[in-house]
Amino acid sequence: MSDADAETTFRSLRWPETKGEPVCPRCGCLDAYQTRRPTGLLMFRCKGCNKNFSITAGTMFASRKMTFKMYLLAVVIFCNEVKGKSMLALSRDLGVQYRTAFVLAHKLREALGSEMKGMEIGGAGVVAETDGAYFGGHVRPANKKENRRDRRLRQNQTGKRKVVVIVRERGGKTLPGVFKTEAQAIGFIKQRVKRETILHADEASSWDALHTRYQVHRINHQEAYSTPESCTNWAESAFSRMRRGELGHHHHVAGPYLLRFAQEWTWREDNRRVSNGDQAKRIAALALANKPSVDFTGYTQRHKS
Numbered sequence: 001m002s003d004a005d006a007e008t009t010f011r012s013l014r015w016p017e018t019k020g021e022p023v024c025p026r027c028g029c030l031d032a033y034q035t036r037r038p039t040g041l042l043m044f045r046c047k048g049c050n051k052n053f054s055i056t057a058g059t060m061f062a063s064r065k066m067t068f069k070m071y072l073l074a075v076v077i078f079c080n081e082v083k084g085k086s087m088l089a090l091s092r093d094l095g096v097q098y099r100t101a102f103v104l105a106h107k108l109r110e111a112l113g114s115e116m117k118g119m120e121i122g123g124a125g126v127v128a129e130t131d132g133a134y135f136g137g138h139v140r141p142a143n144k145k146e147n148r149r150d151r152r153l154r155q156n157q158t159g160k161r162k163v164v165v166i167v168r169e170r171g172g173k174t175l176p177g178v179f180k181t182e183a184q185a186i187g188f189i190k191q192r193v194k195r196e197t198i199l200h201a202d203e204a205s206s207w208d209a210l211h212t213r214y215q216v217h218r219i220n221h222q223e224a225y226s227t228p229e230s231c232t233n234w235a236e237s238a239f240s241r242m243r244r245g246e247l248g249h250h251h252h253v254a255g256p257y258l259l260r261f262a263q264e265w266t267w268r269e270d271n272r273r274v275s276n277g278d279q280a281k282r283i284a285a286l287a288l289a290n291k292p293s294v295d296f297t298g299y300t301q302r303h304k305s
């Protein structure tokens with residue numbers, strides 16, 4: 001792809017309704033002068049409000065430092081992975097610094113996550129499964145046996161451990177959330193999962209509160225992983241992808257970005273049958289349909305507070 005082709009692709013992804021013709025991000029005017037800066041940068045000047053704007057103005061790729069080709073390449077590399085893309089490997093593939101790849105990958109995750117904003121799942125006749133998986137807060141056992149402590153006890157943990165709770169429709173969409181405990185997810189589930197949904201959950205007492213609102217089938221994993229009445233295998237298979245992404249690619253996912261990783265993994269799981277070309281187009285279009293990232297705009301220029 002030439003630079004001009006990449007630019008045309010970006011235009012059509014940014015303004016799909018007008019087939020790539022510019023729309024002023026400030027006033028929505030469809031009429032604009034087109035100029036090219038000496039650097040080659042394509043700029044528009046709105047005939048309505050007289051303000052300048054570029055193809056990426058007001059989007060997640062605003063104030064971009066790399067070429068359009070590089071962004072498209074980054075999105076394609078990100079999509080081609082099945083369980084996640086290590087940000088160090090991404091930086092090597094693109095030939096950029098680690099922090100550049102880190103910020104870019106997180107912006108792509110934020111773009112994916114925007115699809116799940118306020119998303120409600122379930123409904124009449126829909127069967128969904130809910131379960132939780134713990135991430136982070138690993139306590140390394142001490143070298144000598146006499147110094148080792150029982151890591152199952154709360155006082156011997158770091159307090160950084162968090163649980164990713166998902167509700168997954170069988171054959172449908174997945175909704176992730178991050179909480180301190182499974183019990184804290186009840187409010188989130190009641191808010192985002194429609195009342196008529198038939199839920200399946202394991203024997204953990206944290207899910208007891210769901211019976212007040214939903215028809216819930218329980219499976220006791222001490223006895224069996226699946227019975228004709230109930231199983232949570234759809235949820236477990238989503239967690240399998242998460243665990244492999246954690247162990248194989250990212251290693252460290254706990255902390256403030258755990259929800260972003262969880263959104264990335266569930267998105268990958270739900271879109272696993274979508275071709276990688278269509279995945280790449282959707283992610284790029286989402287990034288261009290979203291406002292600049294709150295968490296990552298100017299991230300590398302910020303002073304550590």
Ligand SMILES: [Zn+2]
Pocket residue numbers: 024025026027028029046047048049050051
């Ligand atoms: Zn305007």
